[in-house]
Amino acid sequence: MTGPRASTVERPDGTTLAVETRGRDDDPVLLLIAGAGWSRDWWDDELCDRFVAAGLRVVRYDHRDTGESTHWPPGAPGYTGADLTADALAVLDALGVPRAHLVGLSMGGGIAQSIALTLPDRVASLTLIATTAVDPRVGELPGIAPELAALFASKTPEPDLGDPVAAVEALVDGERPFAGPDAFDEARMRTIARRVVARSRDLAASANHYAVVGEAHPGPDDLSALAGVPTVVVHGAVDPLFPAEHGRALAAAIPGATLLEIPGMGHQLPPASSWERVVGAVAAQAA
Incomplete structure (x- = not known):
């Protein structure tokens, strides 16, 4: 089977995670781990299909507090960052996958690093997108761009997330400052935002991730230990957050890792113009 198939994963604390797989059952598994506040919808369908065409079985899922997974009241997450990390492994366990290729974006990249450091036998390769090192040995790095810091500090009215039209516009506008100035595909983003709004039980709850994200990477943090894990780092040349x-x-910091720096890309999913390079790099190390 190659078409999308939906399933759920039940966690010991009662949490239900919504999961989608696409691709052949006997192809190598590529687990997509989204960033903070993101449901699985943010992984563009066309990009997922390109991974499938490259011979990979794509698995994507809704983090807690996103999409169709279990939600908590906004501002009161009933879980820790460590639970977000454990959820990724639980998805693989439920599918009977002992070892997978991990693709993590932003917070998801930190989760992927944590899994590889803690349980290296579960990780066939790493693709780390728009993220930063969990290893404190990496040293001092520049902070966020001044214009993004000013945006965070500004007082703007909260959008009405109960209004589907307003919620879509809020999601699109929320992604715009993070993207590269020439890498923001508004039409594609609006299509994704409509799906996010249609599938999400409580959009406001997704902000709970920011309260726990700092706890998402417990355990070992020495990235030099990943010398045997094939790794591609995909990063935007104009990322304003990292x-x-x-x-x-x-x-x-990761011995043998390859850096794929994308001109014009910000803190975002790699733009469509770079997908041939990104998919080629991921598929090559998966092979």
Whole structure:
């Protein structure tokens, strides 16, 4: 089977995770781990299909507090960052996958690093997108861009997330400042935002991730231990949240890692113009 198939994973604490797989059952598994606040919908369907065409079985899932997974009241997450990390492994366990290729974006990249450091036998390769090192040995790195810091500090009215039209516009506008100025595909983003709004039980709850994300990477943190794990670091040259130096330092900290720095890309899913390079790099190390 190659078409999308939906399933659920039940966690010991009663949490239900919504999961989608696509691709042949006997192809190598590529687990997509999204960033903070993101449901599985943010992994563009066309990009997922390109991974499938490259011979990979794609698995994506809704984090807690996103999509169709279990939600908590906004501002009161009933879980820790460590639970978000454990959820990724639980998805693989439920599918009977002992070892997978992990692709993590932003927070998801930190989760992927943590899994590889803690349980290296579960990880066939790593693709780390728009993220930073969990290893404190990496040293001082530049902070967020001033314009993004100013945006965080500004007082703006909260959008009405109960209004589907307003919620879509809020999601699109929320992603715009993070993208590279020439890498923001508004039409594609709006299509994704409509799906996010349609599938999410409580959009406001997704902000709970920011309260626990700092706890998502317990355990070992020495990235030099990943010498035997094939790794590609994909980073935007104009990332305003984790400037390009973060990607370069991350690639340098993992022995043998390859850096794929994308011109014009910000803190975002790699733009469509780069997908041939990204999919080629991921498929090559998966092979």
